[in-house]
Amino acid sequence: xxxxxxxxxxxxxxxxxxxxxxxxxxxxKGQIVGLIGANGAGKTTMINAILGLSxxxxxxxxxxxxxxxxxxxxxxxxxxxxxxxxLPKWIKVSEVIQFVEGVHPKFSREKALNLLAETTIPMNKKxxxxxxxxxxxxxxxxxxxxxxxxxxxxxxxxxxxxxxxxRFYEQLLEDYFDEEKTIIITTHQVDEIENIxxxxxxxxxxxxxxxxxMEETMGVWKILDPTPAKVDEARALSPYREMKSLGRxxxxxxxxxxxxxxxxxxxxxxxxxxxxxxxxxxxxx
Amino acid sequence: xxxxxxxxxxxxxxxxxxxxxxWEHRRAILVTPMVVTGLVMFFSIVAMINxxxxxxxxxxxxxxxAEAEDFxxxxxxxxxxxxxxxxxxxxxxxxxxxxxxxxxxxxDERKDKSILFWKSMPVSDAQxxxxxxATITIVTPLIAIAFALIVQIFSTLMLGIFVAINSxxxxxxxxxxxxxxxxxxxxxIIPLFVNILWAMPIIAWFMLVSSFSRRSPFLLAxxxxxxxxxxxxxxxxxxxxxxxIGSRFTHVDKxxxxxxxxxxxxxxxxxxxxxxxxxxxxxxxxxxxxxxMIYGCIQIRKRxxxx
Numbered sequence: 001x002x003x004x005x006x007x008x009x010x011x012x013x014x015x016x017x018x019x020x021x022x023x024x025x026x027x028x029k030g031q032i033v034g035l036i037g038a039n040g041a042g043k044t045t046m047i048n049a050i051l052g053l054s055x056x057x058x059x060x061x062x063x064x065x066x067x068x069x070x071x072x073x074x075x076x077x078x079x080x081x082x083x084x085x086x087l088p089k090w091i092k093v094s095e096v097i098q099f100v101e102g103v104h105p106k107f108s109r110e111k112a113l114n115l116l117a118e119t120t121i122p123m124n125k126k127x128x129x130x131x132x133x134x135x136x137x138x139x140x141x142x143x144x145x146x147x148x149x150x151x152x153x154x155x156x157x158x159x160x161x162x163x164x165x166x167r168f169y170e171q172l173l174e175d176y177f178d179e180e181k182t183i184i185i186t187t188h189q190v191d192e193i194e195n196i197x198x199x200x201x202x203x204x205x206x207x208x209x210x211x212x213x214m215e216e217t218m219g220v221w222k223i224l225d226p227t228p229a230k231v232d233e234a235r236a237l238s239p240y241r242e243m244k245s246l247g248r249x250x251x252x253x254x255x256x257x258x259x260x261x262x263x264x265x266x267x268x269x270x271x272x273x274x275x276x277x278x279x280x281x282x283x284x285x
Numbered sequence: 286x287x288x289x290x291x292x293x294x295x296x297x298x299x300x301x302x303x304x305x306x307x308w309e310h311r312r313a314i315l316v317t318p319m320v321v322t323g324l325v326m327f328f329s330i331v332a333m334i335n336x337x338x339x340x341x342x343x344x345x346x347x348x349x350x351a352e353a354e355d356f357x358x359x360x361x362x363x364x365x366x367x368x369x370x371x372x373x374x375x376x377x378x379x380x381x382x383x384x385x386x387x388x389x390x391x392x393d394e395r396k397d398k399s400i401l402f403w404k405s406m407p408v409s410d411a412q413x414x415x416x417x418x419a420t421i422t423i424v425t426p427l428i429a430i431a432f433a434l435i436v437q438i439f440s441t442l443m444l445g446i447f448v449a450i451n452s453x454x455x456x457x458x459x460x461x462x463x464x465x466x467x468x469x470x471x472x473x474i475i476p477l478f479v480n481i482l483w484a485m486p487i488i489a490w491f492m493l494v495s496s497f498s499r500r501s502p503f504l505l506a507x508x509x510x511x512x513x514x515x516x517x518x519x520x521x522x523x524x525x526x527x528x529x530i531g532s533r534f535t536h537v538d539k540x541x542x543x544x545x546x547x548x549x550x551x552x553x554x555x556x557x558x559x560x561x562x563x564x565x566x567x568x569x570x571x572x573x574x575x576x577x578m579i580y581g582c583i584q585i586r587k588r589x590x591x592x
Contacts, residue, residue: 053404055588075407088309088399095308098293102301103406139402 002028004150004182005050009058012045012206019045020056021206027199029149030179034193035186036276037203043186044083046203047154050184051080063149076106079148081139083155083186089128093121093138100142112145115175133164140168144176151176153185157192165189169196190273200272202279210279218269221278222258224251226265234264241278252278298408299416306420310390313382314425318432321378325371325436329443362550365465368444369472372436376477379429383421383481387491390417391582392502395589410587414492418579421488422481430473437469468552475556476541483533483568485575493578496585533571536562 005027012020020042027033037043049056052071060067065074087096093116100107116123119137127135136156143151157165173196177183185193200217202210212220223243226234231249235242237260239251252270253261261267270278293301307314391414394400403413441460449456481488494506514526540562544555562568 051405053401071404072407072409072412075405080405082398082401082405084398084401086398086400086402086405088394088397088402090309091305092308095304099301099305100406102293102296102304103298103408105296105407 002030004029005060005062007049007058007060010046010049010060011057012049012054013057019206020049022058023206023208025201025208025211027182027184029182031198032177032183032185032196033199033201034190034197034272035184035201035203036190036272037186038280041203042206043203044154045206047080047152047184047186051078051152076104077148078150078152079143079146080152080154081136081143081156083158085132085135085139087127087135087139090126092124092126093130094123096127096138096142100146104146106147107142108145108147112141115141115144115171133160136160136164136168140171144171149181151181151183153183153187155187156185157187157189165192169193172196190276191271194272197272202276204280210275217272217275220255221270221275222253222256222261223268223270223274224253224261224265225268226251230264234261237261237264243274298412302408302412302416303420303424306390306417307424309393310386310420313386314420314428317382318375318378318429321375322432322436325374326439329371329440333443333447360459361463361465362468362552364444364460364463365469365472365552366550368437368440368464369469371440372433372473375429375433375436379426379477382429383425383488384491386421386425387488388495388502388506390421391492391496391586392498400586411583414579414583414586418488418492421492422485426477426481430477433473437473465552468556471556472544472552476537476559479559479562480537482563483536483571486571486578487530487533489575489578489582492582493585496582497589532567536565536568 003026005025007023007025010020010023010025011018023042023046035043035046045054048054049060050062050067052062052067052069052074055068062074063077065077067074091099097109097112100112101109116138119134119141121130121134121138127138130138140156157168160168169192172183185197187193197214199213200210201208221240224234224239225248234251237251237253237256240254241252243250243252252274258267293304394403441464445456445460448454448460490510491502491506494509495502498505510526510530514524514530517523517526536559540558541555543558544550544552
């Protein structure tokens, strides 16, 4: 099975509010997908549906399971770390390791202990006595010791300092990811994950606004910093959007090759955050 | 032994879930009865040193002992009853532990968001809720019974020493070889679990409140029924609802009398009498109501994970 997640006409409403509106998405094995959107765009709603934490309308299949009715089966193949600290404060580090070993058939205690050996987390302390960074490290060590197919990370680095954040993603790539697995990440810190993504999905008002591979994205979208003399010529090529920062003008182009553009100035790849702003503000100049 | 019991090696979800509940509610399940046991022992020693002795049913220990000697046929049960009495406080304490655990068991995990962690594991909501219920209604009372046994063994020793010091009666004959061990165990186990079964709708109600309450399940669990009762009294001039709650406890009077059957104490008859109460239709009505509320807990936990 290469198709891990498929949603057709996935919707979810809370009263009158449509949190997800006819979402169609396919996520395959070996992908690292960035799910990006503003607060309240529907990221968490979509993730909750995938994880079986809430009911939904439409079709949704995750690893061949209906997430809502088969959550306990699904969780053998899917792991997640949500946006808030969820490890209970009263549990000891040694106890939580025993617990996961007891309830998860695909957990390797050895792997968890090896991962924890690289940290300074004490085994006999309660989670409530650990620093915020340690709690995230502990949670990540537990999750990485589970040989699951899909890993969902909802704002995993929220509130962590920059040292931990960098280490977090490094470790994820080095010690966890392989082509049989799929990782879905939501975050506000787009720049942080840009380099590790294989695919990106933008979501706004419960709708998928953009869904493409990073390779395609980088091929299609470019940013041009024209030399001052050639600004007007470049503008004549009908850029998708014009940006001004610090008095300099830049143009964002879609479907123009590097060669054509480089005549007018420096051509750079468009960062995901700029692409996000470009697509989400929706203004075409 | 406790160490090997808490060790999990490999996949064993039921054991892991029970241990998780034990770890979370260690204070209510283990520490509280342990402290009470310590206090009971301490005060029995103080009472003995002070020489005031223990007074039960308005009679001093010496009087009870004299009575026991007069009725040799009954003395076994009387002596056994004497050592049960100091341990009874544990059965009172365990009911408070059960109430507090039931009120927090589905509330705290939502409050500290750990429900999202539990839900990231391959365990169903039904498994979680049923194991929480079993922790409250089986594990908690069993631990209390274990502590009651400790108190009872201690009381036996104390009573033996008391008899040896204060009378000419042989402590060996009157106390140590005279205890009705079968009757003691039945009296420890049967009434407690029968009472719990009768109270199932109340326990399930506490769990249900803890599954949906946004804040302070404790207040809601008591205020809501109180309001219903007041409403009924004011508007219908009836007390049906209160009688319904009361019906969970009437079996104690109705069936428990056999503990003092005719001319003395009878532990075996008394305990078996409790079992007969399970034949009442109102008992089974309560079980059905409790089952419906537990089903509600499972459904609410399934839907309500996100605060």
